[in-house]
Amino acid sequence: MDETTADETAFTALRTQLREAATAFAGGPDALEEILLGIVDDIDRAVHEPLEIFPVCHHSPASATAMARRLREKRPKAVYLELCEDMAPLLTELRNCRLPVAVQAFAAEVDGFPAQWSPLSVVAPITEASAEYQAIAYALETPDVELVLVDRSSDHVFQWDARGAHATGAGSGPEAPAEEEAALHGDAVGVEIGDLRPRFAELEEHLLRHGRVRHWSEWWHQYVELPLGESDHDTYRQVMFLIGSLFRRLAPGDPHRVRVDEDRERHMWTRMRRHLQETGTDPADCLYVCGAFHAASRVAEFGVLGEDTFEIGPRTATRWQYGLIPSSHAAIEAQFGLAAGSVSIAATLWAKNLRRTRVEPYRLAGQAGAGRPKARKAVAAAPAEQAPPSDRLTGFLGRPPVLDGLDEAELLGWSVEIVRAARRSGYPASTADAIAVFETSILLAGIRDRAKPTPYDFQDAAVTCIEKDTVPGRRDVRRLVEIMMGGDRVGRVGYDALPPLARDVHDRLAPLNLKLQQRGVRRALLDMAARPELESCSDVLWILRRLMPHGAARPIMGERKLGERPIQESWDLALGTHQRSLIELGYEGVSVEQVLEQRLRRTAYDSRATAATVLGAVEDTVLYLRGHRLAGELGAHALKVLSAERSVDGAPEVLRRVRRLLAYYRTGEPVLPPWIESFVKAGYAHYCTLLPTAFTDDDAGVRQVGAMLGFLFGMESLALSLGCDRTQLELALAQSRPRDPAKTALLWAARTHLGQLTRAQLRARCDEMLGNPMVVPAYPRYLSGFLHALEPVPGLADFVVEAVSNAFARLPDHVLLPWLPTLITTLRSDGAELAPLLIREAGRTFPGRLAALDAWVPPWRARAEPEAVRPARRSGARASGAALLAAHPAACDAVAGLLGCDGTWQSAESAPPGAALADRHPRTAVALEALLAAS
Template sequence: MSGPFDSLRDQLLGAADALAGGPAALPEILAGMVDDVDHALREPLEIFPVCHHSPASALAMARRLREKQPKVIYLELCEDLAPLLTELRNCRLPVALQAFASELDGFPKESAPLSVIAPITEASAEYQAVAYALETPGVELVLVDRSTDHVFQWQPGASSQKDGDDLHGDAVGVEIGDLRPRFAELEEHLLHHGRVRHWSEWWDQYVEQPLAGADHETYRQVMVLVGSLFRRLAPHDTRRYATDEDRERYMWTRIREHLAATGADRADCLYICGAFHAASRVAEAGSEPGTPDFEITGRTATTWLYGLIPSSHSAIEAQFGLAPGSVSIAAATWQKSLLRTGVKPFSLPAKKSTANKSTANRSTRKKVAAPVTAGGPVTDQLSGYLAGPPTLDGLDEEELRGWCVDIVRLARRNGYLASTADAIAVFETSVLLAGMRGRRRPTPYDFQDAAITCIEKETVPGRRDVRRLCEILLGGDRIGQVGYDSLPPLARDVYDRLAPLGLNLGQRTIQRALLDLAARPELAACSRLLWMLRYLLPDQAVRPIMGSRRLGEKHIQESWDLDIGRHQRTIIELGYEGVTVEQVLEQRLRRAAWDPKATTATALKAVEDSLLFLTSPRLTDELGVRAVELLAAERTVDEAPAVLRRIRRLMAHYRATEPTLPGWCERFVTEGYAHYCTLLPTAFVDEDTGVRQVGAMLGFLFSMESLALSLGCDRTQLEIAVRQSHPETPAKTALLWAARHQLGDLPLPDLRVRVDDLLANPLVVPAFPQYVSGFVQALEPVPRLAPFVVETLSKAFGRLPDPVLLPWLPTLITTLKSQAAELVPVLTKEAGRTFPGSLSAIDEWTPPWLSRPAATRSPVEVPSGGPAFTLLAAHPVTSDAVAALLGCEGEWSEPPEPNPNDAVRALLSTHPEPGEAVLTLLTA
């Protein structure tokens, strides 16, 4: 039986025979393409092949919908996204349908979160079908593609996601109607012979423009032919090809299930899919009742959340590998095609009453011709289409002239020295480039190349390059917006709670919010919400200009830069985690504290964040208990500085605001005291433990010692730990000396003698800077050593030779800056007290450690024979120590015989109360 495409098949086979020496598979490929077209057109259920974001597909779709008026539309889109389609009324396109899952059950935990997006633009056939179905009574829209759960089930790994841009993030893009060839050699061949740089430009010139005005049958046959070509050239042994075939089996199975369940007439149905899938020859393809079904596996137990997020032209281009500016050019082409062809597109009005809706529908139906219920015989439209060159529009001088004038105007606004001469040059160059590339009419890509050549001139003095200016001129990077009614509850709650600021949060510019909390106390709730959003959102979405959020601080004025309009997606995705911002923050804090890789410092940070942003004592106590558990389980002291810094800050906060410390805080001190005492000897000798960490351990032990002892800890444990420590490095040795000094085991004169001995030993001098670094770190546990550290630094600067001193100074500065910045003010303050304040005083200044103050008065004479003399003579150690510090020298004399006539003794005998009071004070 002869078919409508027999003549075309014979012509192609003859051409293949004429290509002597060509690929052996060429006749099979050419004949197979014709067979695929014939097979697709013979299917009783009309297949409508499309290319995503293609104005030609959208125009053909709008025409066919008004002609056929189908009652059932099967659309290639994830079936579980169907409830989101009605929310498109409240959005400004482009937007993306999204499925999101953060808590996985059935997928690897490390791949979380999982996200799938399907962007929708006005210049897409899918949007025309959705708008028609939702706005026409009695039309059913059925999504037949695999669910989002199956998208990741069929991937080699659930974590293998495609990187996107800021709007789409790491979401997996659902490519509807993807016609990009997957054979690299074919794409390179097409680009080379088509004299274009990118696949998007080739498609626009050789498919998009010729099909813009084609009739329905020609459009279908050409699209199926192109899809068959790429399908037959794609490697059949790849996982992606197998997945595509499974998708086709899935979709046809769903279509047959719906036809059987509803009894719909296939003549009233329309199946919209990508041209690649329209040429499918799998056994399960077809709407006949006897066709075998595909076994569809069940979904995992993962809970998916659904919503709409803003999208943009640049986001779509980055997600699917399109040329920069191609989606913007497609949008401009769509608008121009509507004006040229007079086609009335379908759209979703934002608001419409019931009466108006019915009236509009009746009006629409009156204007539409009678529906086409059955297709006529298939005729060959491909032969005529392929026989000659595509019919392209001629040069539109008015349009090109307008582009040239506008690009020069934009260039001047952005700092370029462009003039009328540049506009003329861009015009002529565009025509020249189009002629060199075999085009009668310059395309937007030709115009873009001409503008870059004539205006940019190798430098970019402005904020934007000329390529970006051309994209703005031809449509711009349009960014969609999700309407308030389609936002999740959390996002709507954020907008409502920030309403007192009086700002338009949907505006896509940075807005300054000024909060005078003293004059308007009701704005305190807005301030609190902004700080929580600052914690949860990217830095640029909510940025404080004036004000901070720390324990113990309270500001009366704040200033914020808000860019919520351009970060609407991140707020929407917060809605997938909870109903309110507070709930999401609480979940994040719990997740951080109970993460398998969480440390004590992480849990303490969660405690501090809970105090700052949430008023939940129960949560704070739980996080504090978790910090105690992590501290007891740690076997390293790598984060000891962070632990010390955070627990000090928390204890200072509780002491200032609460009558007593919470129970977890006391447990933390006792556990930490025992924990660090146990690890101290090992940390002193461990090469992987730095001086900063050991100093932080000692700082915890000494600063928390009084509280720990009052809670039942034993000081002997610390003394034993210090005695068992035997460091081998100079810096840790200095730390150990400081610890012994703090415990009273090494007096300051002995410590000074040891330092002098080190400087006097030529063998130790090269290592002396390391001792000094250890003493500097010792200011953390023993801050009263500040005068001694200044003294030691001065001796090092004065006595060390330049080959030792100069290389050490940069290391000392960088170490202090990166690890001990809080110790620099202590050293600076002590140096200010020690050194003279003027240059003139330096010459007469003597370091205090080189001189001892002379005695300015005689030793105090104590009445001989009195109770005070008796007490001091019985315990001379204290008096000797005080005399040594004051520089007084003297010897103890034997008390003289008591003299009953001594006036002092008589006075004391007469008035004994003062003497007894002094005795009581001294003996207390």
């Protein structure tokens, strides 16, 4: 029989059996027969394709073993790999890494996509027990072999997929992976070879129920991995084609998902045909590695003889960055919805398959974490003749499962090891528990129709026999089994494969003499007094703390403030654990200073930025970059943002930051920068304009109004020296008509500060309110306003203590008790910085000992002086004032001019010189006399 006849009749027997089965089960030809025969057609089409298709499942030991075996047999000259075509330049850097790692495409800024998608990230994780790694290692280590990535680009991933389809699934296993490891990929979109899982929920549920397993990973391990572990090449291919076609034909009819799948297949076959035409390579010398789901494709572009009707669209203007990031078994499981521990179990099974089949895998030379490959002589022989494909499915499906005998030594070792691990974690496990785990594993395997317990059976048995009702440590038994089976292996990107920024960080931190590329926490002690060169390390660490996630660089001792220089610091560093974040910083710039500057600019010029936000960026610029150029630029922008604001919500933050910056520049610079002078001048006019509205606006809180007054009073001297007019503030207060009691008290305090209201008048108003039964319930709200008045008028601290004391003494309980929680929350949330001022003043006012409290009289209740004493003091003041004025006539003339007093000096025989002035201003005369006497 010639080859053509064999091809036509290869699957005739299988078609006949499936047609008879469909008729028997469905009662006649119907959709079931169409599905079953369609699957055979898909297999037949894929098997007879001239360009050999190698279907795989991602992270499948059976696929990796079959791939290594086939590569040594066929020796293809070109390997087409289902991976994003723009990731090809990165694959050579895998030599400098320890697997698992992920190839990443990253875009911090988007152009052509919605802004809310930013940042964009696509990752393709690679483990040693994966078929794609075997193909990559073969192509890179074998001379004259070309590796071609044919899948859509990272840009097309987001062009074709709806954003809602990018949500990553949670782990379906019994225990979610550790949060730290699951976050290694972040919210990146995962691209993997062999996304082989039923998309029809009812089908997956049916397989799990009849397979007596808990999740998909266990079903795949039991019914696919183990049977295909030692199968021949043709059987492996046809079984994988069968599974891929079955899952594809039974997938839900989601038009978007179907369109994306078919466009990917059209893209890959179009790329392969173009490469064959450009290079003239014989398709028989090539190998196409793709997921089994895409291998049995029905698009018109399928095959080397398919149609060339698919047009690959252009990419957007988004600028993509590429690099390698560390991955882990837990991160892969979390991102692709696999059971916890399944990737670790697959790695263990991969090692067993290599020992059992004696297949020699491919490894990249110098690969970290892998053994040194054996030296072999170069083989230049032509590819072996391949026999025409024949039907292997009929025999495989009709053959009873091969019962793998119980490996008692292996199971006994597992049982002893899990008991030992449980004891270390605090479980009261004993030898009896080891025996129970051993027997229960065999019992569970028998109940589930298995001749040999799988790792999943052993895991269930260990949980049943060892974990009683509580978990004494931080790991339960299920997690202990995962660790025992291989643990969560975490990859690492080597120094040579890091981006320039990451290498620069490690170089600048080299004086610390710490192994910062390793995972875990390292303690760094910096004594800048003894080693001044460590100050540059301190600068880098503070910037990393600002840019990287919490825990990457955590200060234990020391802080960075404006105007202060570090002397000694202590840090906990975990740069190896957060290597992914450090690598992604390298996508934004070549140094951490450049990245920080870009982020500060982005924050300051954001459309939603407020004046407080921009001032925060200015403060960070001075604090971390110590530059005047960027600080001046952002400060000028803060002035524009403040002038455009019509809300006062950010006034407290503006006040706090301007005070800090002013204190820094006044102590550290010879003159104030022009931008901060302009900001104070413009802010003074801006807040004066908004003040009347803020007093009456219900959306403006008393804290915000108090901060505005704090800015006006605190910056008044500088603003007036720059040309501002105090009349504007007085007019703003005169136009203010607050209705809220707290704001009314705040206005009274402001008028007292300006001299428009005396202390006696303010005290009289408070006494009047306490004596009015209609106003007493609102009196605590007035006190809240006085508390916030300490921000703009700290000199009223003694009066606030007096007002609060009078409230405690005179308010009725039904008013006082409900107000106390409000007072406490006000001081905690809004007045945290005001509480020390109030407490300090209360400490000076009240007696320090309990015994003195009975005889203590409040200063504001001290008995007034007798009326007879006052005229004597006044006359004495007049006499002493007259003598003072006569002794200093020039000073007298100057003071008289300031006070607006007109007159001439009298002769010695008349009244004492300056008597009229002293009589009119006795307090001033006494004060001047005391001042001169003291000098």
